[in-house]
Amino acid sequence: xxxxxxxxxxxTHRELAPPAERADIAEAERALxxxxxxSLVESLSRHDGSGYHELVFMYRLLSVxxxxxxxxxxxxxxxxxxxxREHPPDQDVYDGWDxxxxxxxxxxxxNHLVLDQRSxxxxxxxxxxxxxxxxxxxxxxxxxxxxTLLDAVAHALETGEVVHHxxxxxxxxxxxxxxxx
Numbered sequence: 179x180x181x182x183x184x185x186x187x188x189x190t191h192r193e194l195a196p197p198a199e200r201a202d203i204a205e206a207e208r209a210l211x212x213x214x215x216x217s218l219v220e221s222l223s224r225h226d227g228s229g230y231h232e233l234v235f236m237y238r239l240l241s242v243x244x245x246x247x248x249x250x251x252x253x254x255x256x257x258x259x260x261x262x263r264e265h266p267p268d269q270d271v272y273d274g275w276d277x278x279x280x281x282x283x284x285x286x287x288x289n290h291l292v293l294d295q296r297s298x299x300x301x302x303x304x305x306x307x308x309x310x311x312x313x314x315x316x317x318x319x320x321x322x323x324x325x326t327l328l329d330a331v332a333h334a335l336e337t338g339e340v341v342h343h344x345x346x347x348x349x350x351x352x353x354x355x356x357x358x359x
Contacts, residue, residue: 179233179328182335189352193229198222198242206242210249212278212295215302217324221282234331235344235356237283237291248281248290252307264296265313272313279307282324293324318342 183191203222207213214222227241240248252275256263261274279292288309293302304321307313315321320330320342334341340359347355 179332179335182332183354186335187348187352187354189349190228190231190233190354193231195226195229195241197224198226202226202242206246209246210280212280214280215293215295215324217302218280218282218293221324221328231354232285232356233354234283234291234327235342236285238286239283240281244284245281248284249279252279252281252290253277270315274312275307276313279305279313281307291321291327 180191180194183194200223203214203219221239222242225239227244228239230238232238256275256277259274263277265272265276276294276296278295280295281290281292283291290307292305292307292313294305294315295301302323303315304324304327305313305315306317306321320327330341333339334344334346335354338346343359344356345359347357349355
C-alpha cells in the first residue's frame with residue numbers, strides 16, 4: 179500500500195504517521211485492559227495512524243492515542259446508557275459497545291471499525307460499530323480480520339477494482355478517496 183500511495187496518491191502518503199513506539203502500544207493495552215492483536219501491533223509499528231486521510235474505505239486509521247481516547251469515550255457512553263459491559267459472544271449484532279472491542283479506524287462521524295478481542299469467537303475479527311445501530315460482525319468476508327481487510331484495500335488500490343462496494347479514487351491533489359459503487 180505504501181509504494182502505491184507514494185506513486186499515485188502522494189498527498190495521502192505524506193500524511194502517514196511515523197511508527198508508534200512499542201512502549202506507547204503497551205501503555206494503551208494497560209489503559210484499556212485489553213491486549214492488542216499482533217496484526218494491530220504490526221500495523222501501528224509501521225504507521226501510528228493515517229492522519230486525516232481515509233485509508234480503509236471511508237475510515238481513517240487511528241493512532242495509539244486515538245484508540246485509547248475512542249475506546250474510553252465509547253465505554254463512557256455505554257455506561258451512561260446503562261448497557262452491559264460485555265455481550266454474549268455467540269451473536270453477530272449488538273446493541274452497543276463491548277469493552278473487549280478495540281477501535282482501530284473511524285469515519286469521524288461516531289462510527290468505528292473494531293477488533294473483537296473476545297476469545298470465544300474468531301479472535302481479532304473486524305466489526306463495524308455504528309453509533310446509532312450498534313455493532314455488527316460478519317458483514318462481508320473482507321472484514322474477517324485486519325490482515326484480510328488491509329489485503330483487500332491493497333488489492334483495490336493496485337487493481338482499481340471495487341471491493342465490497344468501495345472504489346479507490348485519486349483526486350487531482352494526490353489524495354486517496356473512496357467512492358461507493
